[in-house]
Amino acid sequence: MACIFLPDDTVASAKNRSPIxxxxxxxxxxLCKTLxxxxxxxxxxxxALCHSSTTNAGKASYERLEFLGDAILGFLVADHLFKLxxxxxxxxxxxxxxxxxxxxxxxxxxxxxxxxxxxEAGRGLNASDLDSPRIHADLVEAVIGAIYLDGxxxxxxxxxxxQVIKRVGDSPGSRSPSNPKSRLLxxxxxxxxxxxxxxxxxxxxxxxxxxxxVVVILDSQEYESGSAxxxxxxxxxxxxxxxxxxxxxxxxxEETEGEVE
Numbered sequence: 562m563a564c565i566f567l568p569d570d571t572v573a574s575a576k577n578r579s580p581i582x583x584x585x586x587x588x589x590x591x592l593c594k595t596l597x598x599x600x601x602x603x604x605x606x607x608x609a610l611c612h613s614s615t616t617n618a619g620k621a622s623y624e625r626l627e628f629l630g631d632a633i634l635g636f637l638v639a640d641h642l643f644k645l646x647x648x649x650x651x652x653x654x655x656x657x658x659x660x661x662x663x664x665x666x667x668x669x670x671x672x673x674x675x676x677x678x679x680x681e682a683g684r685g686l687n688a689s690d691l692d693s694p695r696i697h698a699d700l701v702e703a704v705i706g707a708i709y710l711d712g713x714x715x716x717x718x719x720x721x722x723x724q725v726i727k728r729v730g731d732s733p734g735s736r737s738p739s740n741p742k743s744r745l746l747x748x749x750x751x752x753x754x755x756x757x758x759x760x761x762x763x764x765x766x767x768x769x770x771x772x773x774x775v776v777v778i779l780d781s782q783e784y785e786s787g788s789a790x791x792x793x794x795x796x797x798x799x800x801x802x803x804x805x806x807x808x809x810x811x812x813x814x815e816e817t818e819g820e821v822e
Contacts, residue, residue, distance in 0.1 A: 581607055588679065595674050596704065598720060600711050607681070609707035612696065614683030623703035630706030633714075634662050637721040644756075645747055661729045667698035670728055676700045701725070719753075727751045741800035745777070748804055755780045757803070759796045762786065777803040 581589070581603055589606055593599050600606045605626075613622040638658050660666070671677060677697055682690075701724075709717040745757050763774040775795040777784040785806055787798025 598716050605707045605711050609703040610679050612682040614686050626703040626706035627699045630702035633709050664698040666729045667701045668694035671697035671701045741797045745800040745804045775799045
């Protein structure tokens with residue numbers, strides 16, 4: 562696990578905080594299964610679930626973790642989009658990142674993994690107060706910050722990929738990547754298969770009429786080949802055929818051209 566240097570206030574609160582009782586520990590361990598991440602320090606997860614109304618009871622709220630998680634989420638989504646579609650301009654990247662990290666989709670993610678059921682709140686808040694998209698979105702960001710503090714960037718990236726990018730990308734109306742190579746990269750990232758590469762295996766014909774054959778390499782394994790009069794076109798064909806093969810194995814529905822555009 563990565564070595565984590567906690568902020569001074571986190572270290573100080575660790576010295577003074579009350580231990581989590583066994584019943585709450587069991588609840589948090591169940592949440593860890595849903596998050597697909599096992600916390601080494603459950604106190605960090607507990608803090609990510611404490612609303613600011615709990616400060617009257619001497620508990621630290623999730624607000625600082627939310628701040629950290631918001632920055633990490635923005636970075637990881639930007640990194641994903643930057644690699645996914647290298648040809649689109651900065652303005653479109655900004656818009657697409659905003660559509661993923663905005664309040665509404667994050668609130669839906671919180672409800673999908675049942676985060677609101679684990680929140681700790683003060684007596685001044687009732688159930689209707691806590692049923693707020695803002696609070697639900699805050700919980701997702703706080704949990705991302707908590708995972709980063711506890712385990713570093715790799716588990717945080719895994720959580721963001723599986724619980725945020727994949728869920729928002731699979732939602733109705735989301736824009737799919739625009740070409741086979743980008744769609745294959747997206748599929749590979751979501752399913753943790755690594756980054757596809759392409760190798761020319763054959764070149765035939767005279768200089769003015771060459772035909773390139775290219776194979777996809779993914780996770781050190783050769784997949785489908787494509788042939789065309791230009792290397793880039795052969796890569797596109799190989800990516801398309803590989804994506805169809807992987808989706809068939811995975812049971813995912815194949816995309817039609819209308820869905821891609």
